[in-house]
Amino acid sequence: MFPTTKGTQLEVRNYERVLREAGERAGIHIHPHQLRNNFAKYYILNNGSYIKTYEYVADETVGRLI
Structure with a gap:
């Protein structure tokens, strides 16, 4: 669904990790x-x-x- 900077497909677990980390930086649970x-x-x-x-x-x- 979402390509990476290398042009490969982003795996679900990596997407979830990136989203969780962004939420932590923003101070929210997402x-x-x-x-x-x-x-x-x-x-x-x-x-x-x-x-x-x-x-x-x-x-x-x-x-x-x-």
Whole structure:
């Protein structure tokens, strides 16, 4: 999904580590799942489509976000 500076694909565990470290520097606790849930929640709250939200996050629990 995200290429590295070497042009290879970023592995999930490395993405999670980088995100966690950035959160620590900012003084917050953050996890990739939180980003996905917050995106979906605020997309729906701003009149986004439930169907599109499901397609974006590919999660069967979209109805439980609100």
